[in-house]
Amino acid sequence: MSHEKKNWALVLTGGGARGAYQAGVLKYIGEEMPSARFETLVGASAGAINVAGLATAGGDLKLGAPKIAEIWSGLEMRQVFRTDVFSLAKIALQWATSLAIGGVSGRPAAHSLVDSAPLRKLLEELYQPAAVKAALENGDLRNVVVSATEVHSGSSVTFIQSLTKKTWERARRRAEMAEITVEHIMASAAIPLLFPSVLINNRQYVDGCIRSTTPLGPATRLGATKILSIGVRQYYMKETGNFFRTPGVPEPRPTPAQLGALVLNSLFNEALDADAEHLERLNSIIPEGGEVHGMRQVDVLVLRPSEDLGELATRFRQKAPAAVRFMLRGLGSEAGRSSDILSYLLFVPEYLQALVDLGYRDAREEDARIRAFLRE
Numbered sequence: 001m002s003h004e005k006k007n008w009a010l011v012l013t014g015g016g017a018r019g020a021y022q023a024g025v026l027k028y029i030g031e032e033m034p035s036a037r038f039e040t041l042v043g044a045s046a047g048a049i050n051v052a053g054l055a056t057a058g059g060d061l062k063l064g065a066p067k068i069a070e071i072w073s074g075l076e077m078r079q080v081f082r083t084d085v086f087s088l089a090k091i092a093l094q095w096a097t098s099l100a101i102g103g104v105s106g107r108p109a110a111h112s113l114v115d116s117a118p119l120r121k122l123l124e125e126l127y128q129p130a131a132v133k134a135a136l137e138n139g140d141l142r143n144v145v146v147s148a149t150e151v152h153s154g155s156s157v158t159f160i161q162s163l164t165k166k167t168w169e170r171a172r173r174r175a176e177m178a179e180i181t182v183e184h185i186m187a188s189a190a191i192p193l194l195f196p197s198v199l200i201n202n203r204q205y206v207d208g209c210i211r212s213t214t215p216l217g218p219a220t221r222l223g224a225t226k227i228l229s230i231g232v233r234q235y236y237m238k239e240t241g242n243f244f245r246t247p248g249v250p251e252p253r254p255t256p257a258q259l260g261a262l263v264l265n266s267l268f269n270e271a272l273d274a275d276a277e278h279l280e281r282l283n284s285i286i287p288e289g290g291e292v293h294g295m296r297q298v299d300v301l302v303l304r305p306s307e308d309l310g311e312l313a314t315r316f317r318q319k320a321p322a323a324v325r326f327m328l329r330g331l332g333s334e335a336g337r338s339s340d341i342l343s344y345l346l347f348v349p350e351y352l353q354a355l356v357d358l359g360y361r362d363a364r365e366e367d368a369r370i371r372a373f374l375r376e
Contacts, residue, residue, distance in 0.1 A: 006039060007039050007040055007142055007224050008225065008226040009040035009041070009224035010038035010040070010042065011042045012042070013212075013229070013232070016045075018046065018233075019047060020069075020073070020075075020355035020359070021355045021356070021358060021359040022047065022232065024355060024357060024359020024360040024363070026050070026054070028363035028364055029370060032364075033371065040145065041059060041141065041143070041145065042215075042218050043188065044148075044207075045189050045208055048188035051144065053126050055131075055144045056126065056131045071122075072356055077346075078118060079122050079347070082114065082115040116186070119186065120182060123182045133161075143161070144160070145159065145161075145218050145222070146158075147208030147209075148190075149205060149209075150204070151203075151204040155211065158173070158218050168221060172211060173211070175221075189207065190205070195207075213275070214275045214278075215229070215271055215272050215275055216272075216279055219298075226298070227298060227300045228373065228374075230302075231302055231303065232304075273302075276302045279298060305358060309355070310343045312358070313346050316354070320346060
């Protein structure tokens with residue numbers, strides 16, 4: 001059972017296939033620091049899937065993290081969305097119909113680029129609500145949190161399962177008490193346009209990262225004293241070399257894949273970096289052990305990949321199903337040596353295993369810093 005006053009949080013944001021990197025980091029911590037526990041689990045998008053696995057294990061990284069890493073390592077694209085030619089052709093026809101005659105009927109025939117029904121089956125095997133409820137009741141967990149975005153209001157909704165009822169409401173942000181289900185996790189991971197929206201309590205929801213400008217916020221509002229977060233993109237200062245162009249030569253027009261990756265990077269990554277920097281600034285002006293306007297110091301550690309995951313993905317692009325590879329090539333995913341759009345969508349075992357291995361290696365390199373952070 002957890003110490004009465006201890007409330008450490010694990011915050012995992014989105015990133016599609018990049019969620020495998022988080023699994024690698026967690027696997028290392030679970031194996032090498034088996035006593036490490038997080039009483040508050042916060043997830044959005046792919047991070048919500050990892051939180052589902054850890055919550056089922058009662059927050060026990062030694063038990064839950066290896067299982068999550070094993071699932072990611074063997075995951076195939078057909079287990080996330082339908083990749084057969086018939087399904088993709090059917091959706092393509094729906095989009096063509098919507099663009100051609102949608103204005104006549106007033107109802108679009110297409111709502112997403114892929115059918116994510118296989119993901120629901122995978123989550124039903126991974127996530128066990130009864131085990132989560134038991135972990136909350138016996139004190140192994142305090143809070144299980146999954147975020148999603150309500151389509152029609154544009155609000156970021158934080159779903160909280162906890163024995164302590166704590167909610168909040170701000171402009172375009174609110175928290176609701178709920179018993180987390182597979183539908184909440186599906187909604188949190190529903191990348192707009194790519195995956196279909198999910199209906200919860202008669203309201204449509206999509207990816208939890210869209211309006212999440214403060215991904216660390218739920219953890220701090222729920223009283224976390226330490227927050228470990230695992231990002232899925234290199235820190236921007238390390239990425240400048242990837243955008244070097246020959247002086248005097250105009251850049252080519254960006255492809256749809258590059259523009260899509262720009263949007264996904266904005267959704268999944270920049271908010272975490274900005275929120276962590278904001279929290280560190282607050283820590284610098286709040287006296288240790290004291291409070292300023294109700295705010296207290298919260299220790300935060302953000303771990304990030306040491307390599308460009310977009311560049312890593314290009315090494316495995318030939319492993320994608322032919323129909324998917326054809327579709328992505330048509331969007332310009334092969335322009336340049338790095339493909340961020342591919343790195344989010346390449347659900348193939350070889351690439352996912354490489355991400356898990358990278359996460360494991362990066363955690364090993366950060367071993368001393370992680371141990372110091374987790375020291376009570």
